Amino acid sequence: MASSVIVAHPEGIPMLQxxxxxxxxxxxxxxxxxxxxxxxxxxxxxxxxVPNISPNALDQLQSALANNQLAQLLNIFAGGALQNFSVAAMGVYPYITASIIMQLLQPLIPALQELSKEGEQGRIKMNRYQMWLTIPLAYLQAYGQTQTLEYSVNPTGDLTMSLFRSPFNIATNFLPTFTILTTMVAGTMLLVWLGEQINERGIGQGISVIIFGGIVSRLPGIFVQGWQVSQAGGLSTFIGVVGFLIIALVTIVGMVLVQEGQRRIPVQYAKRVRGNKVYGGQSSNIPLKVNMAGMIPLIFAQSIIIFPGIIASWFYRPGAEGIGNAIAGFFYTTFNPTGQGGGVIYMILLFLLTVGFTYFYTIVLFSQQDIPDSLQRNGGFIPGIRPGKKTEEYLGRVLNRITLVGALFLGLVAILPFLTQSITGVQLGLGSTALLIVVGVAIDTMRQLESQLLMRDYEGFLTR
Structure with a gap:
């Protein structure tokens, strides 16, 4: 049957053309x-x-980032701005967090759910609430992120080793500390504004394009790093680098297929007679995507699994005695990709969390669309399935089956960097999260470009 086919190659205009x-x-x-x-x-x-930064801080920050998995993840979203500790060090991550929170709150708060159904005016209000939520989240992230990096660079509190010229302490050194935080928040809001301008006057989804641009800007440095590593390490390292690039290319192809993969559920609309006119009777389909959740589950899982290790790093002292230090050491090594058992526990937990969050976020998105109720209101039905509750159950079963493919794929993508490093012995700083973002944004931008071209072709046809 046509409804059971997974389509991975939609028709469209060739990319170069x-x-x-x-x-x-x-x-x-x-x-x-x-x-x-x-x-x-x-x-x-x-x-x-940012203001008050120490001249020697950036060199110390590079080594701190190499040992801090959460900071590396945030550096991806900041487009490398975190390693420069610039005013854009947080990127647009607070805005993404606010967006996710608003989406999760819609099924829980009836007023937000009703607001989301009010069309353009509702969307404007939701976006305004999201902006308001972004500001306190940005202040919290700026403080936590800066405090974590400061502790990584300067665990003893020695001012000569600090990232800043004066102590980063909101209680004892309020004005310089608040200035740093406010500057970082302003940088984030400026990037969000740039993203909004791209939405209105450019091509693509603005926030995603900003993240995409930051990741792509780091690719030349990664290629130079790969060349240097292959030159310095001999034949075996060169083969490892080539193997790493081949695995990356295969992964990109897989991401494209899964991102574009969908199952089309046939829908028939009943005929309705009003006066001398007949409405309905058309056939259509519901495209259920294999990976409806996108990259969000991967971000959720990585952020949560890294968090216990980051907290434990504040208390763990290698070589020290005591039950508290032992407990902190257990969490520090367990929730670390290079910890106990070569990071096996970390990888298993990351895989399971990614799969679980994929199902959770897909269900949230699907419930917000309310497809069964929309079909019933418009006189649509799935052939062989009764409208209403039976349609909802049928779509739920189909969604669970195809989401299994997307969830397992995302889980594999999550642990792929560690598997690749084990196989090739090379790690070039090109994470699977970055690849997934680049592929997703590129596909979405090209789809928008194609729709713009098709719309202009259609308008030109009408004016002939």
């Missing part, structure tokens, strides 16, 4: 150039340091 045609059209060319201009401004902001 779409780009060339877009450049030839003046309005699309302006949109593309505007998007590139916003990305250039973002990269400029990413190199403006």
């Amino acid at each position: 779409a780009v060339l045609r877009a450049i030839q059209l003046p309005d699309l060319r302006r949109r593309i150039l505007f998007t590139l201009g916003m990305l250039m401004i973002f990269r400029l902001i990413a190199h403006i340091p």
Whole structure:
């Protein structure tokens, strides 16, 4: 049956042809150039340091990032701005967190659920609430992120080893500390504003494009690092680097197939006669995506599993005695990819959390769409399935089966960097989360570009 086929290659305009045609059209060319201009401004902001930073801090920060998994994850979303400790050191991560919280609160708060159904006006209000929520979250993240990095660089509290010229302490050194936090929050809100401008005047989803630009800007450095490693390590290291790149390319192909994979559920609309006119009677389909949750479960899982190890690192002292230090050491080594058993426990937990969050977030998104009720209101039905509760149960069963493929794939993607490092002996700092973001944003942007081109072709046909 057609409904059981997973489609992974949707028809569309070839990518290169779409780009060339877009450049030839003046309005699309302006949109593309505007998007590139916003990305250039973002990269400029990413190199403006926060006030009160110590001149020798950046070298210390590089080594601290190498040993802090949470900071590495945040550095991805900041597009490398965290390693420069710039005003954009948090990237747009607080805004993403606020967005996720608002989505999770909609099924729990009836007022938000009703607001989401009010069309454009409801969307504007929801976006305003999301902006308000972003500011306190940004202050909390700025303080926690900076405090964690400060402790990683300067665990003894020696001012000569600090990231800053004066102590980072909100109680004893309020004004300089608050200035640093406010500058970081302002940088985040500026990036969010740039993303909104891309939404209105550019191409692609603005916030995602900002993250995409930050990750892509680091690729030349990664390739240079791979070349240096292969040159310095001899033939075996060169083979390892080549193997790493091959695995990365295969992973990208798999990501494209899974991101585009969908199961199409056939839908029939009943005929309705009003006067002398007949409405309905068409056939359509419901495209259920294999990976409806996108990259969010991977971010959730990585953030949560890293958190206990980060907290434990504040209390653990290697070589020290005492039950408290032993407990802290257990959490520090267990929730660490290079900890006990070569990180096996860490990888198993990361895999299971990713699979679990994929199912959870998919159910949340699917329930918000309310497809069975929408079909019933518009006279639609799935052939062989009764409308209402039976349709909801059928779609739930189908969604659970296809989500299993997406969840297992995301779980594999989550632990792929550790497996790749074990196989090739090489790690170039190109994480699976970064690859998934790049692939997802590239596909979404090209889809928007294609829709813009098709719309202009259709308008041109009507004016002939």
